[in-house]
Every structure is written in structure tokens, then in C-alpha cells.
Amino acid sequence: MENYIVSARKYRPQTFESVVGQQTLTQTLQNAIRQDRLAHAYLFCGPRGVGKTTCARIFAKTINCLNPQNGFDACNECESCKAFNEQRSFNIHELDAASNNGVDDIRSLIDQVRIPPQIGKYSVYIIDEVHMLSAGAFNALLKTLEEPPAHAIFILATTEKHKVLPTILSRCQVYDFNRITIQDTIAHLQSVAQKEGITVSEEALNVVAQKADGGMRDALSIFDQLVAFCGTEISYERTIEVLNVLDTDYYFRLVDLALQHDVAGALLLLNEVLCKGFDAGHFVTGFAQHLRDVLVSKDPQTLPLLETADAIRQRYGVQAQKCAPMWLFAALDLLNTCDINYRTARNKRLTVELALVKLCQLGVQQTVVSSQPSNVTQQPSAVSAQPVQKAPSTSNAPSTLGVQNASKPAAVSQQPSAATAQPMAAPKAMPSIPKMPGVGLGLGPKPKQPDINQSTPTSNAQPQEEVNRPFSADQFRDAWIGLSRTHTEEPRLVQLIETYMPVLTDATTAEVQMPNPWQQQEMRKALPQLLAQLRKELHNNQLTIQITLAEFGEEQMAFTAEEKYKLMVESNPLLTTLKEKLDLQID
Numbered sequence: 001m002e003n004y005i006v007s008a009r010k011y012r013p014q015t016f017e018s019v020v021g022q023q024t025l026t027q028t029l030q031n032a033i034r035q036d037r038l039a040h041a042y043l044f045c046g047p048r049g050v051g052k053t054t055c056a057r058i059f060a061k062t063i064n065c066l067n068p069q070n071g072f073d074a075c076n077e078c079e080s081c082k083a084f085n086e087q088r089s090f091n092i093h094e095l096d097a098a099s100n101n102g103v104d105d106i107r108s109l110i111d112q113v114r115i116p117p118q119i120g121k122y123s124v125y126i127i128d129e130v131h132m133l134s135a136g137a138f139n140a141l142l143k144t145l146e147e148p149p150a151h152a153i154f155i156l157a158t159t160e161k162h163k164v165l166p167t168i169l170s171r172c173q174v175y176d177f178n179r180i181t182i183q184d185t186i187a188h189l190q191s192v193a194q195k196e197g198i199t200v201s202e203e204a205l206n207v208v209a210q211k212a213d214g215g216m217r218d219a220l221s222i223f224d225q226l227v228a229f230c231g232t233e234i235s236y237e238r239t240i241e242v243l244n245v246l247d248t249d250y251y252f253r254l255v256d257l258a259l260q261h262d263v264a265g266a267l268l269l270l271n272e273v274l275c276k277g278f279d280a281g282h283f284v285t286g287f288a289q290h291l292r293d294v295l296v297s298k299d300p301q302t303l304p305l306l307e308t309a310d311a312i313r314q315r316y317g318v319q320a321q322k323c324a325p326m327w328l329f330a331a332l333d334l335l336n337t338c339d340i341n342y343r344t345a346r347n348k349r350l351t352v353e354l355a356l357v358k359l360c361q362l363g364v365q366q367t368v369v370s371s372q373p374s375n376v377t378q379q380p381s382a383v384s385a386q387p388v389q390k391a392p393s394t395s396n397a398p399s400t401l402g403v404q405n406a407s408k409p410a411a412v413s414q415q416p417s418a419a420t421a422q423p424m425a426a427p428k429a430m431p432s433i434p435k436m437p438g439v440g441l442g443l444g445p446k447p448k449q450p451d452i453n454q455s456t457p458t459s460n461a462q463p464q465e466e467v468n469r470p471f472s473a474d475q476f477r478d479a480w481i482g483l484s485r486t487h488t489e490e491p492r493l494v495q496l497i498e499t500y501m502p503v504l505t506d507a508t509t510a511e512v513q514m515p516n517p518w519q520q521q522e523m524r525k526a527l528p529q530l531l532a533q534l535r536k537e538l539h540n541n542q543l544t545i546q547i548t549l550a551e552f553g554e555e556q557m558a559f560t561a562e563e564k565y566k567l568m569v570e571s572n573p574l575l576t577t578l579k580e581k582l583d584l585q586i587d
Helices: 023-034 052-063 079-085 103-113 135-146 182-196 202-212 216-230 236-243 248-259 263-275 280-296 310-320 325-342 348-360 409-413 473-486 491-499 517-538 561-571 574-582
Strands: 041-045 092-096 123-128 152-158 173-176 509-514 544-549
Touching: 023 052, 041 052, 052 079, 052 092, 052 123, 052 152, 092 103, 103 123, 103 135, 182 202, 182 216, 202 216, 202 236, 202 310, 216 236, 248 263, 248 280, 248 310, 248 348, 263 280, 263 348, 280 310, 280 325, 280 348, 325 348, 473 491, 473 517, 491 517, 509 517, 517 544, 561 574
Parallel strands: 041 152, 041 173, 092 123, 123 152, 509 544
Antiparallel strands: none
């Protein structure tokens, strides 16, 4: 039975052209080989699995080739290339700095550098994970790295460039490798699948590429895992099942539910996601990323920022046409706030559910239909106050019934409606309830929204007695305490509201005393907003609040321990006797 080789090793690039996603760097190395302008030290840095060690091996093989093709390609036929391909070359030395990071290891390497190569022109020393070297090992390498023998070339590879000493960086040519894009990863995986005789959908490869996060080695490892589970047929559904990835269809559905203001549907979708074992925090971040992709899909200039497969790209474009830019901005800001609060929230699910409720309410009109209870008593019935336009009319009366006067019952009797067909003992009129046009939970029939195209002969101005309605001290106190619940995001203002309670001096005037000028100034800043809320809550526009500075007597100004002790003695002289008997000291 033939030994199995993982795809990351089996399809490891052997030439510069086969390196994925690093065209600029490979072209620079090829030009340096063609022009014979080789540096004595290189530093390859970048994320994991992007080809740093692979490029170092190809570079070492090419510069030692005895018959290079086109001036920069190894021939794979000379003795040096054959020795490299069979892994028996003595011209290429690899050192793992993670396990050989001491001074003695570097000294042994320096002794080895003095030996010239037997075949080829150069001895190449590849030090992987060079940032793991100790400070002493770095210092031991400095001199040799700056002035090595003519036949020695050092190639240092690292994923953490910032941990390498500046003195080492100054002695090397630095090459920064890029993350491999999703499109390049998908194209390479498609070629591997074709060579292996495996059928895989582009959507599944898109999930693999996103999971790999720019690393080709990770992408090939995930691909092998899918082949082991699915066989020769890899579908999108099986891919997200194996990798435990949340289906993007949930995000598309959630955007549609939010645009329809369907709170119940959004909450049920979140419950479905949580029941499948996904973390709510990851769901929030994934949904924010989805909205970001929808946003960049709206403008052709930002479309290149969308890294995904072509099939999913079209779906993003369709949904982007449904979403207004301002809605997307508000939704992204809302989810960003939810992500920040999620880390410190005790009830994490409630935090996410509240964010979804707010998301579904974006764009909903928040005005309140004002009620007019004074007109309700003049209506003969609750039914007659409703607009009736579809009822057939046999008289010259208008088709829309307004608020009828109790002194004119004949006007009502002229309408051939079902309400007037009842006996004179009409049911009691229902009190008018303010309607808040908002979002229902979908747990029953949705209330009818008021039709703005139908005109009713109601007056826009409220009666004077409703604007300046009298209130009691208890009502004023309850309204003031209720202000703290509307300013939960301003803890300093909440503390002022809860600490200092205004006192009514007459029917429409209240007075609040502040202990010092600083708090007096803070209250003055917040007073216009608080007063507007109180006037709206109490239905009285004549309400005023005066801020005064409290006056304290001399006996109240006790700050030091001595002053406090004197005040205590004045109220209880026996404390002096207690102090003397117990020999107490005032701290």
C-alpha cells in the first residue's frame, strides 16, 4: 500500500511560478538570480502558511543549479538539483530556531559556515522561526551574519518580525509576504481537486478559504479533512457541517427580517442558531461582517473589497439593492456596540436579543398619535367615530364620518351603516387609547396602521386644558424619579437625579437645592432636557424649576476629626468621660 502524503506536502511548489499569491516577491528573487545580485542575508516574514520556507528552498535550489533555465529556473537534471529533490543535498542546511535557540547551537552553525560546498557555488542556511533565538544567540550570530564567507547565504524566516532585533534586520534584505487572497486560495484548491479527481462546489471552497485566513497550508489541511469525511463529492452543506461554520443563509435571512421589522422572526432565528451550538458572540461578529460585505457591495468602487466566491457575490449584490446606506451604517454601529457590551454583560443572550429588537426597529416611525379624550365624550358611539369610506351611501351625506355633535343625532341616522341599524341603546363608547406605530412580536394579528391619506376633521392643536393640566406633588415626584430610567447611559446625570429631589413651591414651580457650585453648574446644563421631559410627562408647559445653592450653618461644616468630635460632644457630653477613661486619641 502506497504511503499517503498530505496535500500540503504533495503539492508544495517546486518553482517560483507555482508559488501562490506572492508574484511580486518571486519576481524580485528571479531578477536577483538572473542579474547575479545575491545578498548575503535575507529575512522572509509574514503570516503562517504563505510560502516563506518554500521560497527559501526554491531559491537555494535555483542558485546552486549547474544548468539554470532562462537564467532563473532550476533544471532538475543536474547533480545538485537531483540531490535537492532526493533530500540529500549538503548545500542546504535548515535549522529550527524554536528548538535550537541557544548560544551553543549558533556557535556550531558558525563553525559549519566555514566549510565550502562540494557541489554548487553556495551553502544556504535556512533558519526557521528565527524570532525564537535567545538574546545571546542573536548576538553570537551578528558578526557572521554581517560578513559571512563568500559561499554562505543566510535566509531567516519568521512569523513575528517585531521580535527580531533591529541589528539583525539591518543586516538582511527584508521580504514581507502577503496573506493569500480568497480568490487565489479557491483557484489553487480547484486545481488540486481536479488532479485528485474530487468534485467540490465553489461555495464549499469559499468556506475553506475563509477558514484558512490567508494560509495555504491551513487551506490544504482543511481540504484533506473534507475529503476524509465526504469522499469525492464535497458539497457546501457537508462542508459547514464538518467545519462547524454558521451558514451564511442565516445572515441573509436576518437582514430580510430586519427590513420587514419582524422582531419575532429575528428572535426565533437567533434561537435556532443557539440551539445548533453556535456562540452568540460569534454570531454577532459574523453578522457584522456580513453587513460590512453588503455595504461594500453597493458601490462598484468598493466591490473589490468583497472577498468571496462569484456565486455568493451575486447574492450580496441583490441584497445590497434592498438596503439603504444609512440603514447599514446604523446597523453596523448597533452591532459594534453590542459586541463591546457582550464581553461584560451578565445576560449575554438578552444583550444580543435587545440588539436584534433595535435592529428590526430601525426606520420605524417613532411618533405617537395623540389622544383627545375631551372629544370622546361627544361621540355617540365608538363605531361612529371611525372613518367609513367603503359603505354605500344613499344620501347626500359625506362618506367619511367625523366626530359628531351630540345635539345632531340625525346626521348619524342618515348613514346606512351597521352601527346606526342598532337600537337606540348603543354600547358605551370605548376610551381612545394612544397608538404607537412600531413593531409587533407577531404573536397575534397586527394592528391596523393609521392611513395618512385619509383625512379626518380633527384639530391639530391640543386643547389648552390638556397642555397645562394640573398635577400633584406625588405625580411630580414620580415623574422626576422616572427620569433616571431614561438616562441609564449617563451615570453622572442619574446620580444627580436620584440624589437631589426638587420640591414644589407652588402649583407650577419647583425648587432644587444643590450643595456646591460645581453640582449647581452640572444641574443647569441638564435642566433644559429634564424640564422638557417633565413638561411632556405632566402635560403642563408652565412648569419651571429653580436651582439654588444650599446654605449650611456653621455647625454643619465639620470636616476634620476634631470638628466631628466637638459636634458629637455637643449632642452627647458623656463622650468626653468615655474618652478619658479609655484613654482614646482622636485620629
